[in-house]
Amino acid sequence: MMKMGNPAKKDHYYTRDHEWIHFQGAQAYTGICPFKLIGFKEIQEIIFTETVGFKKQGETIACIRYKDYLIKAHMPVDGKVIYLNDTLIKGNWQVLLQQPEGIGWIAFIDLAEPHERKGLLLPAQYHETGKRNMPINHIQ
Numbered sequence: 412m413m414k415m416g417n418p419a420k421k422d423h424y425y426t427r428d429h430e431w432i433h434f435q436g437a438q439a440y441t442g443i444c445p446f447k448l449i450g451f452k453e454i455q456e457i458i459f460t461e462t463v464g465f466k467k468q469g470e471t472i473a474c475i476r477y478k479d480y481l482i483k484a485h486m487p488v489d490g491k492v493i494y495l496n497d498t499l500i501k502g503n504w505q506v507l508l509q510q511p512e513g514i515g516w517i518a519f520i521d522l523a524e525p526h527e528r529k530g531l532l533l534p535a536q537y538h539e540t541g542k543r544n545m546p547i548n549h550i551q
Contacts, residue, residue, distance in 0.1 A: 424487070424528060425537035431512055432487040437525040442516040443475070443484045443507075451477045454504035465491045465523075468530070472518050475507070487531065489523035 422434035429447035433440045456476040466472060466486040473484040473495075495518050498506050507515040532540065 423534055424531035425534065426485070426487045426531060427540075428485060430485055430487045432531065433516075434522070434525075437522055438493070439488070439490070439520050439522055440516045441472075441484075441487055441518050441520060443482070443511055445511050447482055448475075448508060448511060450480060451475075451508060453477060454507055457499055457504055457507070459495055459500070461492070462495060463492045465489075466520075475504075484517050486518075486520070488520075488527060490520040491523075492518045493521050494519050 424432050429444040431442055431444055454475055454477055458474045460471050460473065468486055468489050470486050471483045472486055472492060475482050496516055
């Protein structure tokens with residue numbers, strides 16, 4: 412697993428389920444938005460569904476747990492997970508709470524369709540739609 416710094420916010424989009432993606436040509440960083448972590452005082456566990464491989468849009472790439480809360484991080488687009496964030500793999504989970512849209516990224520992916528943005532929201536659209544009215548996946 413490769414350790415990377417902050418992904419550059421060049422071509423930045425969101426999903427309605429509070430994930431983000433930073434496109435960088437034919438590859439992208441992906442993670443979860445701070446809104447999805449509301450109520451988390453700490454992270455007790457991150458379970459990655461598999462380390463690398465092809466995932467379809469909407470498939471789970473990680474589950475994040477705090478007490479009775481479990482949230483899922485999903486693939487925002489179709490693509491192959493090239494590697495996961497080494498910082499998170501090594502157990503420094505709090506970085507996800509501190510900088511979820513920075514060094515707390517979850518996966519670096521190779522895009523199946525590098526120019527496809529179907530179903531994704533631009534930052535202004537994401538904030539305009541009223542994040543509090545969108546569904547969130549807290550499961551008890």
